[in-house]
Amino acid sequence: MNKKEFLIEIQDIMLLDNINETTAIEVDSMASLLLIAFLDEEFSTSISQEQIKSIKYVSDIIEFIGDENIK
Amino acid sequence: MGVKIEKIEFYLPSDKLTNEDLKKEFVDFDLSKVENKIGIKSRHIANKETSLDLAYNSSLKVLKSTKYKNIDFILYCTQTPDYILPTSACILQDKLNLKTDIGALDFNLGCSGYVYGLALCKGLIDTGIAKRILLVTTDTYTKYIHKQDKGNRSIFGDGSTASILSYCDKNNIKEFQLNTDGSGYDKLIIKNGGSKYSLDENSALKMYGDNNYYNDNCLYMQGPDIFNFTIKNIPKLINDVLDKNKMNMDEIDYFIFHQANKFMLKYLMKKIKIPKEKFHLNLTETANTVSSTIPIAIKQAFDDNKIKIGDNVLLAGFGVGLSWGGTIITV
The missing domain is CATH 3.40.47.10 (Thiolase/Chalcone synthase)
Structure with missing residues (x-):
């Protein structure tokens, strides 16, 4: 998955338009489930409720996954 | 026997x-x-x-x-x-x-x-x-x-x-795989009212998720962590149940999982690669009735002709404890 594809996925999960790495996000309960499923499916990684709570920007998700894992 | x-x-x-x-x-x-x-x-x-x-x-x-x-x-x-x-x-x-x-x-x-x-x-x-x-x-x-x-x-x-x-x-209830992980005991809990913590009339109101409120006399569920537990453990559970019974996916006529919520079930169906027509999903009118969802689903599936006598049905239950288990029944 490249960064453009990644941003489109996050955009769909967060129900936002035209996001970039600096976009501020608020992860509600449904978005939490969608994000968990997305990270499990695409990156085989799990993110805890506590880790989700600390997400403030799109860049926080990229940092969690590891920038090197997004082409 | x-x-x-x-x-x-x-x-x-x-x-x-x-x-x-x-x-x-x-x-x-x-x-x-x-x-x-x-x-x-x-x-x-x-x-x-x-x-x-x-x-x-x-x-x-x-x-x-x-x-x-x-x-x-x-x-x-x-x-x-x-x-x-x-x-x-x-x-x-x-x-x-x-x-x-x-x-x-x-x-x-x-x-x-x-x-x-x-x-x-x-x-x-x-x-x-x-x-x-x-x-x-x-x-x-x-x-x-x-x-x-x-x-x-x-x-x-x-x-x-x-x-x-x-x-x-006949052996109509086949082999079981049962699992337990008590480290997640507090992911779904009613904290007060047992012998450790008495009911507290003044228990503080707490907020979680999207403006949901509860206190320690009430049920609390960490939804995202329960979801994580489920998607991590249930695919393996299904493989373990099949292995124990020396069966493969194709030999299972129908899959009935605990009816927790549609999103979780659909994700599990996709991850485990279960065909849609073989997967039970019906909680529209009953919601999550905890230990009753699987037997309700068996009866619904039988009454709706989704399963018939002789079919092999894989059952999987998972949740509070944390506790999960599966088996295969022949209808």
């Missing part, structure tokens, strides 16, 4: 809580999200009835349609008993006018409870301790959900099921 499920009946309390009802209480309640993503439109609520009342009604239904007097054991699964003591199964024996030379016990499990109940039945019947068992699942979680907790109020409903398990020549 084997065990079979002779009959299943369920009973749901008459009072209902619809999404429209919830919308009146919570202005920010998202009707379409709950219907489309969670898959629930309404849930039955035991306002006046207790878990034992529900259990009595489901038991009466199943006993009326089978040979009433031959029950020699009651297994009663609940997390919301009428009393801390005595044992609910003992009271149910008396209410049903069953004979006194029978065994009766309660066991405390949630969404894995029916699978564990089947395992207990198999053990009791295989060892000759019992020949015909009344297996009851019954819960009234809604009595323990805070009025301001719209998240859990939208997910859970009340209900009870009663199954008759008996000896048969």
